[in-house]
Amino acid sequence: MKKVIQFSMRNAVALFLMMMLILAGGLYSLKEINIEKYPNVDIPYLTVVIPYPGASPEQVMQEIGEPVERELMNVEGVKNIYTDAAANALYSTMEIDMAVDMKDAEQLAKAAIDKITLPETASKPEFILQGPEPDPTIFAVGVYASEGSADVQNFVKGKLVPRLETIDGISKVDTGGIDGKSVNIRLLPDEMKKRGITLDQVKGAITANNMSIPTGDIELDGQTLPVRVGKELKSLEDLKGVTLFLPGAENLGRVKLSEIAEVSYESEHKSDFTRINGKEGVRIGIVAEGGANVVSIVEKAREEIKGAGLPDGLKIEVLRDQSVEIKDSVYAMLREALLGSLMAVIVTFLFLRNIRSTIIAIISIPLSIFASFTVLNMLGYTLNIMTLAGIAVAVGRVVDDSIVVIENVFRRIRASKERNESLVEEATREVAKAITSSTITTVAVFLPMAFVPGIIGKFFAPLAWTIVISLLFSLIVAVTVVPLMSKLFLLKLTPKEHKEGPIQRAYRSSLAWVLGRRVLTLLVSIVVLAGSIALIAPKLGTTFLPQERASSFDVSLTMDKGASPERTRDAASVVEDILLAKKEVKLVSTSVNGQFGRASITFEINDSVKDADGFIEHLRGQFAKLKVAKEISVTGVGGLAGGGQSQYVLVVNGSDFEDIKAASKEIVKELKGIDGMADVQSSLEGDEPEIQIDLNEKKLAEHGLMPAMVGKSLRELINGDAVTTMTMDNNKTDVKLGLKMEDVSSLDELGEQQITNMMGVPVKLKDIGTLKRASSRMVITHLNQNEYVMVFAQITDSKTGDIAKKADQKIAALNLPDNVHYYKEGASAAMEEGFRNMAMAIAVSILLVYLVMVIAFGEGRAPFVILFSIPFSLIGALLGLWIVNEPIGMPAMIGLLMLNGIVVTNAIVLVDKVKQFEKQGLAAREALLEAGVIRIRPILMTAIATVGALIPMAVSSHAGIVSSSMAVVVIGGLATSTLLTLFIVPVLYSLFHPKRMVATIADTGLVAEKAAEEKSLKGVIINSKPI
Template sequence: MNLAKLSVLRPVAMAMVIVLLIILGTVSLRNLPVDLFPELNFPVVAVTASYEGAGPEEIEQLITRPIEEMIASVPNVESVSSTSRTGGALILVSFDWGTNLDFATLTMRERIDQIRENLPAGVAAPQVMRFDPSMLPIVQLAITEPRENIAEAKKLIENEIQPRLDSIDGVAAVQIEGGIDQEIRLDVDPESLANYGLSITDLQQLIGSENLNIPGGQIQDANQSLPIRVTGEFQSVYDLEILPITTREGLIPLGELVTIIETTAPISQQSYLNGIPTVGLSVLKASGTNTVTVARSINREIIELKSLLPEGVEIETIFDQSRFIEQSIRAVAWNIVLGGVLAAFVLYTFLRNVRSTLIIGLSIPISIITTFLFLYFYGETLNILTLGGLALGVGMMVDNAIVILENIYRKRQLGEGMKEASINGTNEIGGAIVASTLTTVVVFLPIVFVDGLAAQLFKPLAITVAFSLLASLITALIIVPLLSSTFMQVNDDTSAFQRGFDRTRALYKRLLTAALTKPKTILYSTFALLAVALACIPLLGTEFLPAQDQSFISVDVRMPVGTSLEATNEAAKEIDEQLEWIPEVDLSFVTVGGTDTFTIGAGSQANRASYSILLKDVRERNRTDLMIAEDIRKRLQIIPNADISVSASDTGFSDSPVSITVKGPDLQTLKRITDNIITSISKVDGIREPSSNYTEGNPEVTVVINRQAAASYGVGSAQIANTIGNATRGMIATRLARNGEEINVRLQVEDRYTASVDQLEQLLIDTPTGERIPLAAVANIELGQGPSSIRRADRLREVTVRADILNRDLGSVIDDIETRLKEEVRTTLPSGYRISFGGQNEQMNDAFFKLGGAISLAVVLVYMVMAGRFESFFYPFIIMFSVPVTAIGIIFGLLLTNQPIGVGSLIGILILTGIVVNNAIVLVDYINTLKNKGLSTYEAIIEAGPTRLRPILMTALTTILGLIPLTLGFGEGTEVQKPMAIVIVFGLTVSTFITLILIPVIYDITDKRKRKKQEKQLEL
């Protein structure tokens, strides 16, 4: 018993199944995790190793090279890149997509353990960790204090805010940026201290040994065991002042030996919100947790905190990833609703029957809910791509239901009863819609075999569309016949629309008759249109992924190496003044003294400032984030001595648009080549902010130890280095507990001993004999410039030039760059050096190649499915002619909307490959049905075309109108789906009208040749 008959004859049972399906789907929707994009698994593993005091060249030779050589032998390694800096190395290992990273990470740890003994003794054990995008903050906050007392604000954060946020389920870490710490400083005069027979180290040990609470065992008293605790902790600064110190002159209070100052610790970072001093907080979520759920919990906690914090303390949200996620999902959801309404409008327009429209209208939410059920059990998240899949599928969801309902409706008009028409109408067309659905679903199968970033992004979309179509097929075969057998009514055919449609059908019949009499004209006209379209491909341009307006702009400011924190702060103030002139800026948060992503041994970089600029909502401004970023870029050109880069529409998982890498053995030669490249590509239209990652060395003071002189005094290199370090950095002697917090007590040489190189030379060093000698007696002190970092890729030194683009497509810009480099740079490239392109261009070429293969495979699979349905290779061959003509609509549509070809466009072509054949399948299937009833080929075509015109137009229009909102790009987050929607809308529109004429003509031509061939075989 088929599904249609079962649903019609067992309505109560089927109704219970539908209700159960709706309940399960609703529960699944409530439990689906929500995120911006699918969780990405980048095949990158990082290795970090530190070697305190070693320079970049020593790090490269002693650590980086041995680790690189060992890692290169690990299976499935695609590339190895490294950065060697003073004090440490970072090695990034990229594996082939699809590699089991857990096993790869374990293998890397084993290989590194094998060379541990060959590394220098002072090298800490290398750390191996997987790269996880969840390491990026999901929420960034700024806390301001009414008196601008940053020290108090930081205490408040550490004691009240950070613990509350840390306790939220799903929060991995809360990082504090900026702020000031209280500190007690003990300024020491080494010469004065020496007169008492003490050194700084002696003083540190004495102070630390006194600030203790020590358990003293226990005693028995009156049958009780009482613990003994010896208390000696300092309670106040006064305890430090009166602490007795044993010297050669006797006991002397510490206050007479040192100057005690209660002050603030040296500042390495400063943060400002709209120019007001502030402290920043970055909240990171745990891997595998839901971004929106965690962010909502954080926001609820912030609301509670605001009511508990002292008056005047403000918490501002600088960045909230969930905000853009919710806006994007809301926009896509509204597009789904609007698309569904437009599809329902098409149905009512054609059917002019409220009940029939409601039958189809009910199939949409049931199909969507069933799709949510499939997604939940598949383990997918609800994101803008899965919702985009629903938006793409909402128009196609009703296609199957429309074809079946229209056939049932036609049967009713011919006089059949409600149940009989429902069963017969479904059975007659059921095979064709199963085949058409499978041809659409099967095109997504090749994506399973595609790897890379594009596949990770669009697999969920493809899966969602496939699930939605399977859900719609089930709905069409079961629910539509059930409802039709109960509620359907047949209208008379006297409506104005019906009369207009009858005239349209008559016109189409005349056009079809004329086309069959002049088949060569139709073929030549189609081929001419196709040739013109293909000739326009070079005009389109190419891109990887479209830019997304997230109302967020980041600015990176780099002053000359060696610039002090105060000087960088002054530059930041000038930038703040320029930002005040931009009306779209809502919040501007800057961290002066920002750190690089590579932080091993590097610490804070005083010459850097990092801006996070939050723009007003898209609906409240007339300019895009890219236009505003260009405005900021131009305004900041007046800031002297600053290297400033401005970026917007960053997806977060793609590289710079333009990335040119030069590899070779010598750093200075690499710098010269990259400087020439920057000069050359700066002339290319659309290029913005070209810069290289080569960094000049840091100005430094070099202390060259005279080993013979040092040995004669009995001092070693380590002692000299410790003495200098203690004098310049100071040393933490102990910590003072006060009012529930611990304050560092720093012992430091008076500033006058380290204020200049000349004074540093007079720094006194203790010898084993008790003699004190100046540093100049055992070392030469020089001013110089030390190396900053050395970058390598695949065991060759490299320097990379990166640039953004504006108002041009990526492919055209890369073509212009390659032309310029070929003329100006490559001809003078020294032997042993080579130039390669990476970044988005490399990602784009890789995605284009793989998706091109997927489209080719999809065409083959579609043909195989149709061959199975028709049990013939002949009819699928005819239907496949509807695929290439889609190029006419696709190319003209992209040209009309000024949309370059990208990954989204290729995904749209892939989907379209399965859609466009549906109309031809329905048409050819009915022609064959009529031929089986005894009609000639010509008669079958003339009757089948007008008969199937209504369902073909209805299915095409519902799909097209359902995608119109996405095509127009309404709302945030729709930029990714827009190219797909444009391709499908224009491709399907043109294909539908050409198919209605072209497929019958080709059917007639091929059928005539087939008959002639059969007649010749019979004659033989």
């Protein structure tokens, strides 16, 4: 360290150039670094979605799910596979080992799926990588006709979406309410029956009237010309006029298509729609690639929307803009960091009362922070709320080392009549060991957090690395820049001597009193600590991450089993009308899936609403009175836990599925009775009504049919099938042929429908099987190829840990079958894992701190004294949380980690000076008194500067998941730990070093001389007043 200090003081130009490079590098990194709300963490879950239109859950699981499970189980790194087979689609989610790169896992999963032969009607698999936010949409707009009948779909599909898809960094562009139009032919069952016409006959007539057949070439006027024979359908009238010949009728009877069918050009799924503020339209959502610059993408998207040229009569509303959320969060944290820096500057000035010395002391803030930005950019980190929280936390700490150095330089300058640079060098070297030890111990406190396993560890690692990098640079600044600046600006100042200030005098007498009553002081402190833990801690409760204030909310509607699309539309309209009538609501976006009896209504509340939670509870109460749907739930949009709500999730499995079902129903019943839990349900949502057709093998053989032929023909009848194409609105459009199912009102009528056998003969359904009403499961769920049930609920209380614990106790008390097992997932499970890992990190950090101090002090007792004082900081930490009514969560635990570092830092500065005095011959008591009086000012300065830096975060309403609780813990803990450092540490030191309470040097003249010299140092402050 000596050579580093000497180099810096003798190479001013080089050092100033390095400072300029650091500042320039920091500014450049700030310009280049990506901005996002949360760290870009790979969530170890990969979902594959395979649509299978018209298939039942049983078919989906048997024909797609089971083959997919078999292949995916062999993929390297897959820990668990959760498979949900619903009507029309398969959802299979893989839990991947954290050590496996998610991009590699995706490629391996794709290769495994490629080995499977999917049914012809199944769509191409889609792979979805999960991010830290539940909704991956970064930007969404709604387009609707504000007046007239402007064509929304043509503008969106033909112009806007293609422009958006050209933007770099976009993964996909989703659209809702833009199913696209098609030409739909809906056969009338009665007319078909009356004329004995089958679907295959209609299909043949349509294709025969819409084809072009090449017949060869002929020579004409010296040219070789191709000859084509055929007819093209160019309009709906052409299609309606297609003639079908009836062979069984006299003179080959004829019938036009319009006589046996309804022909229209409309949306494919009229039961699905999107509305914006009550008007039908289209929703466009943009999903970014992992690690992409969201702010830049959204800016480009806005430019493309503007460049597309909105036609007259159309209007666009922004439904979601994650870039605004990101900028608000990031800028709020930046503002808090800047305010914290200003508070640290003010505190430093109030103590030093000298502009030059204040500038020297605080120069470590910009240099350390800008150097951190450069390193973070080089490491690939982004500017997010975690890295900025690290900056905000570091701001109060990076000035500590410089304060200790500058304060010691003061004392040495004023104690000497000579003014030379050796004074500055010696003064810096005198505290270099202490500040190096304290900085490395603080680094040791935060370093374990950077290596905490699991998702939580990866999420909080940027915060830990930011603090570590800032602290290391602050140490470098303290032993290089501060000595040089002190040499240039402080040696010329005139010393002004005066007596100890009132705080120093009060502290001397108080410490002397305490040292005379060491056991009593220690006992009182222990009683206060035990009382704080016993009385305050149980009242706080626990949570995983604090609630984020949401401005957008989602209303989810679930209809009764078998509800018609019309009923779903009507139910959504009722909720929509209620929201549009509220003055607190400024935007409503509705998406309805009538086919599955579900609707989602997203709304945004005005910024003027002060009590958002109260307003949402009012809405919940109003919706609970409605009878239009089976269930209506309201949740926040955005945030890691859905805008402040946490999920309680149980996986229930075992060897017998009937027992699993019974157990899951009991669990759901118990959870519904717990206050603070809402929306309790299971993946076993009951049975859905359906119609089953049991085919008779003998009759199938008699009529020349096979089950596959019957299934294919029925699917075409019910869902419709594209039989040809036509050009409509300058676009190639499918012509879909199917039965008008609204006219089939009974099982008997369905049984009368005909399909064509291999000989072209029509056969009625009732002649080959039995039709009956039945029920089937809505979703079939597998865990690692075995059936299971998932139970989940929303925890609405802020003390999520307490509610989860109550739920655990209720479930544990149930008399479940021995062959049924369950375990937790979701936010409550993540909280337990996070707390365990963070507790381990704290334990490891304490061991590392002790190791560093043992190396620094060369003994074990003094470091143990310092460690023994750490628990007493809990008094203020718990009291602070209780005052602001904050539960104990991950941010609070990070605050405790930070407290450990600060307590140790201040104690090291004090104990190091005590040991210096002891080496000079003072007894422990005198050494403690003199060291305490000398070190009280830098200890108070660093503590108050840290508190001042964290006050903006503590009172901020935009702290997000980092939360004010971290700042409150540190502020409250510092209030008590500073007193403990100044009183408990001396008491403990004297108790652990009883033999040192008597002077070890016989030459009392030397002792007196040393004491007198130190006393002369503490009574003089350059151009300042006593504190």
